[in-house]
Amino acid sequence: MKTIKTKTGIGKWLPRKYDLQKAEGTLQFADDLRFGPELLHASVVRSSVAHGEIIDIDYSEALKMPGVLKVIVGEDFPYHFGLYLKDRTPMAIGRTRYMGEPVALVVAETEEDAKEAVKKVKVTYKELEPVFDPVKAATTNSVLVHPDLHKYDHVDFITPQPNTNIANWFRIRKGDTEAAFKNAAHVFEETITCPQIAHGFIETFCSICKQDPGSGEITIWTSAQSAFTVRDIIAKGINYPLHKIRVIAPPVGGGFGGKAGMTVEALCLAAAMDEDLKGRPVKLFIPREEVLLSSWVRQGFVARIELAVDEDGLMQGIRNTFWFDTGISAEYGANPVRSARYTSMGAYNIPNVWADCYAVYTNKPFGGAYRGFGLPELMSALEVVVDIVAHKLKIDPVEFRKKNLLMKGQTTCTGMPMHDHALDKIIDKVAKKIDVLKEEPPIRKGWKRGKGIALAIKAPAIPADASSSAIVKLNGDGTVEVLAATMDMGQGTYSAFAQIVSEELGIPYDWIKVYYPDTQSHPYDWQTAASRSCWSMGMAVKRAASELREKLLALFAEYWQTPVENISIEYGVVKCHKLGKSERIDERVQNGFKMPDGILKGGPIIGTGSFTPPDLLYPDPDTGQSPKSVTHFTLGAVGVDMEVDPATGRIIINKVCAGYDVGKAITPINIKGQIEGGTVQGLSACLMEGMTYDEHGKLLTPDFTDYKIATIKDAPGEIDAFWEETPEEISPYGNRGVGEHSMIAPAPATNNALFRATGMRIHSYPLSRERVYKALKAKEKGETDFWEWPYALDLAYERAKKEW
Amino acid sequence: MKDKYVTLTINGRKTTLVVEDRTTLLTALREYGVTSLKRGCEEGECGACTVIMNGLPQKSCLILVREAEGAEILTVEGLIKKGRLHPVQQAFIDEGAIQCGYCTPGMVMTTYALLSKNPSPEEEEIREALSGNICRCTGYLSIIRAVKKSADILSGKAKGGELREDD
Incomplete structure (x- = not known):
């Protein structure tokens, strides 16, 4: 018998938590917090060379500037930080590895004072030869970005290669790929490239750190997705007890992975822990033009994919090699490489798989987590290759995909059986909604119109022990407070948690409040990442709420002297229909119930819950095989209807149709929002984004003037977002993550549509106007394929390709 | 830098602010306590600091506060009337x-x-x-x-x- 009734449980469309405060403008982000006149401000002196020895840092003039208290350099805070691989120092020590790397920190009474003084710091370098091209960096090792790689601590599931630029090398060896290729009726080989991509969140980085001089206790207010991960990385970096570090994470103004680990916190802490400054809070606000230099971006990549197909059009083998450009640090970026490799087969049933993924150091700002975590990279290459193959085999792209689909029980590239899903149904729907095989005349005169499809797949790339825990508290008026250290950075997780609590407790959604993370009050959560929150933290919240319900019902059962099965909670009221009882939740849930025998029982009622994935096993390092390498996959498909103007190379997206198997929709308003938002972010990456450097390694696209991201004018005319619900076994309600997945397939679907429109295949992202125009000009000369190496000034790629 | 004074009306309240020549309207309003407008780029690219100044939408990061002498400024906080959202x-x-x-x-x-x-x-x-x-x-x-x-x-x-x- 169901013991609760609610109108605001899972699956309902409800106003999102904190939207009211966001609309009012009263929600305070990190930069909006106020600390009074004691607050100090830091500003960063950045390297002007991409690779060089620091000969001298002269800050004597800076110290004479008004308001300046101190200048701190790398040697003053010589700690290594990193989530998976400790290869980062907050400031360069002795050697700078990219242009823009922090080399000194000026601390002053005001932000303006600090900025003015930065200009007075003189740094002398002895320039070293830099390396910008990941293939060159990995294959020649002529320049070593991290000669000390062998000394860095790392987790045991990543494999740095000392005395090379390879920070991580992941392999898959499944089946007999050599035989598969030898016996195949058709063999194809293609390369695809993509530059680094920026998150483009509108809130930049902001941290405020303070150390209590007596106790040494540290408090950090920061724009971070994962408060506990910041605490862990800092504690391990400076060898400090966890209980002396408190991380408070105010609302985050967009993360997309860019704030998933540690960003600028350690740099700010270098000032706050300074002997002369400690006790005063120090704020480090990173202005827009320094954001791309201050934390990671999506890794650029060079992909080579070979596919073996038999006479029936079935894929028999795949060999893929991915060179990920991870810049100067792979502390977090080692993991998207792993994530891409887990899924080397894409959404296809391929019995023989040989895959190598490398995270390669170069002298550029560094790579790390970005929405999709390795999968937009993998799939924007693989889904294009699959389309090329379908075209060459004269099989329609929908049929070719469906024929080879990885269905329930068939094994992934890591040897793990695929679970049930509805991707076949989703493909049919997308194909129908967008009429993908039907050629239609362009809407715009003189333009060419095309349609394309691509698939999406992604599993949470979490460590096997990535855990979540939650506390649910019942107040003396029946309202509820939830402590779950997930960051709601717009994806809407707090609405989901409130709906889960409402579902479990029968208490209305409006009576439930979920708080932003504070490591002092909240129980542990690994990270807000991997689209895992509604699933992993959702499990913890559900368990906490159920425990609370059981405690509450047990007390009412004794109070009313009736079996617990007879009691229900309906719309916030506790009822026993059998006895005709109906009571509101009141202070008895704080102070105890006076039972029939006159004795007080109970007291404050809280529920706790935790969750750790129960059955993950790290893959074998040599073969990548594991009975359960990932918890589950979310699959989907995207269809794009677009037009291109051959005169200018401009692409306009008429319509996108995107569907995913979400398992169970907890908060439909958020799923729709995630699909629409991720689709446009994916299209934006596809059509206009890419970090560009000059020949010295200077970033030419540091702000929104030069690094273009989609505006409202670039958004498609229509996005048809839908979802299917094939329940997941180990999951609170069968739900799976969908937050990142929407960014995976729009780019390859658009690329495929462009091919259908023009007959031209572009192998290098982005499909910018200039590049499309050039490609179409090449088409006029009879070319069918076009690619531009993103590191045009470094032609080593051409040579390296032969050496593969 | 010498302090200057600017008098303007923020969400219906006439206020005098102490500013420097280089202070932008964005910085002045945020320091005054109106933090709904955000520092997204401070270069006029993102629009996160948009306010209504004398009836027109303006990016407050591109306006020096001394140009706003006597201006009527409306921010999102000022849209709420008697506790009701606009x-x-x-x-x-x-x-x-x-x-x-x-x-x-x-x-x-x-x-x-x-x-x-x-x-x-x-x-x-x-x-x-x-x-x-x-x-x-x-x-x-x-x-x-x-x-x-x-x-x-x-x-x-x-x-x-x-x-x-x-x-």
């Missing part, structure tokens, strides 16, 4: 047009300015008016729906506070 704010909630919320105050103010001038804009006009405000979260389509709904609420064709549900 229809534009309500429509953004109803349509799921808010995710992280960082661009929202700027989006709402630009929408407010658009609808003050053009009460029933076509979709192309909405896209044109909001093209200086960047949102990385929503994909913009919900924002377009919110602007349309704002117009409908203001003209009495729709009611605020009701969520759009898909089938």
Whole structure:
């Protein structure tokens, strides 16, 4: 018998938590917090060379500037930080590895004072030869970005290669790929490239750190997705007890992975822990033009994919090699490489798989987590290759995909059986909604119109022990407070948690409040990442709420002297229909119930819950095989209807149709929002984004003037977002993550549509106007394929390709 | 730098601020305590600091506060009357047009300015008016729906506070 009734449980469309405060403008982000006149401000002196020895840092003039208290350099805070691989120092020590790397920190009474003084710091370098091209960096090792790689601590599931630029090398060896290729009726080989991509969140980085001089206790207010991960990385970096570090994470103004680990916190802490400054809070606000230099971006990549197909059009083998450009640090970026490799087969049933993924150091700002975590990279290459193959085999792209689909029980590239899903149904729907095989005349005169499809797949790339825990508290008026250290950075997780609590407790959604993370009050959560929150933290919240319900019902059962099965909670009221009882939740849930025998029982009622994935096993390092390498996959498909103007190379997206198997929709308003938002972010990456450097390694696209991201004018005319619900076994309600997945397939679907429109295949992202125009000009000369190496000034790629 | 004084009206309240020559309207308003406008780029690219100044939407990061002497400034905080949200704010909630919320105050103010001038804009006009405000979260389509709904609420064709549900 169901013991609760609610109108605001899972699956309902409800106003999102904190939207009211966001609309009012009263929600305070990190930069909006106020600390009074004691607050100090830091500003960063950045390297002007991409690779060089620091000969001298002269800050004597800076110290004479008004308001300046101190200048701190790398040697003053010589700690290594990193989530998976400790290869980062907050400031360069002795050697700078990219242009823009922090080399000194000026601390002053005001932000303006600090900025003015930065200009007075003189740094002398002895320039070293830099390396910008990941293939060159990995294959020649002529320049070593991290000669000390062998000394860095790392987790045991990543494999740095000392005395090379390879920070991580992941392999898959499944089946007999050599035989598969030898016996195949058709063999194809293609390369695809993509530059680094920026998150483009509108809130930049902001941290405020303070150390209590007596106790040494540290408090950090920061724009971070994962408060506990910041605490862990800092504690391990400076060898400090966890209980002396408190991380408070105010609302985050967009993360997309860019704030998933540690960003600028350690740099700010270098000032706050300074002997002369400690006790005063120090704020480090990173202005827009320094954001791309201050934390990671999506890794650029060079992909080579070979596919073996038999006479029936079935894929028999795949060999893929991915060179990920991870810049100067792979502390977090080692993991998207792993994530891409887990899924080397894409959404296809391929019995023989040989895959190598490398995270390669170069002298550029560094790579790390970005929405999709390795999968937009993998799939924007693989889904294009699959389309090329379908075209060459004269099989329609929908049929070719469906024929080879990885269905329930068939094994992934890591040897793990695929679970049930509805991707076949989703493909049919997308194909129908967008009429993908039907050629239609362009809407715009003189333009060419095309349609394309691509698939999406992604599993949470979490460590096997990535855990979540939650506390649910019942107040003396029946309202509820939830402590779950997930960051709601717009994806809407707090609405989901409130709906889960409402579902479990029968208490209305409006009576439930979920708080932003504070490591002092909240129980542990690994990270807000991997689209895992509604699933992993959702499990913890559900368990906490159920425990609370059981405690509450047990007390009412004794109070009313009736079996617990007879009691229900309906719309916030506790009822026993059998006895005709109906009571509101009141202070008895704080102070105890006076039972029939006159004795007080109970007291404050809280529920706790935790969750750790129960059955993950790290893959074998040599073969990548594991009975359960990932918890589950979310699959989907995207269809794009677009037009291109051959005169200018401009692409306009008429319509996108995107569907995913979400398992169970907890908060439909958020799923729709995630699909629409991720689709446009994916299209934006596809059509206009890419970090560009000059020949010295200077970033030419540091702000929104030069690094273009989609505006409202670039958004498609229509996005048809839908979802299917094939329940997941180990999951609170069968739900799976969908937050990142929407960014995976729009780019390859658009690329495929462009091919259908023009007959031209572009192998290098982005499909910018200039590049499309050039490609179409090449088409006029009879070319069918076009690619531009993103590191045009470094032609080593051409040579390296032969050496593969 | 020598301090100067600027007198302006912020959300209906006349105030005198102590500023420097280089102080932007954005910095001055934030230091005064109006933090709804955000520092997204401080270069006029993102629109997160949009305010209404003398009836026109302006990026406050591009205005020196001394240019705003005597000006009437309206921010998103000033849209709330007697504790009730303005229809534009309500429509953004109803349509799921808010995710992280960082661009929202700027989006709402630009929408407010658009609808003050053009009460029933076509979709192309909405896209044109909001093209200086960047949102990385929503994909913009919900924002377009919110602007349309704002117009409908203001003209009495729709009611605020009701969520759009898909089938």
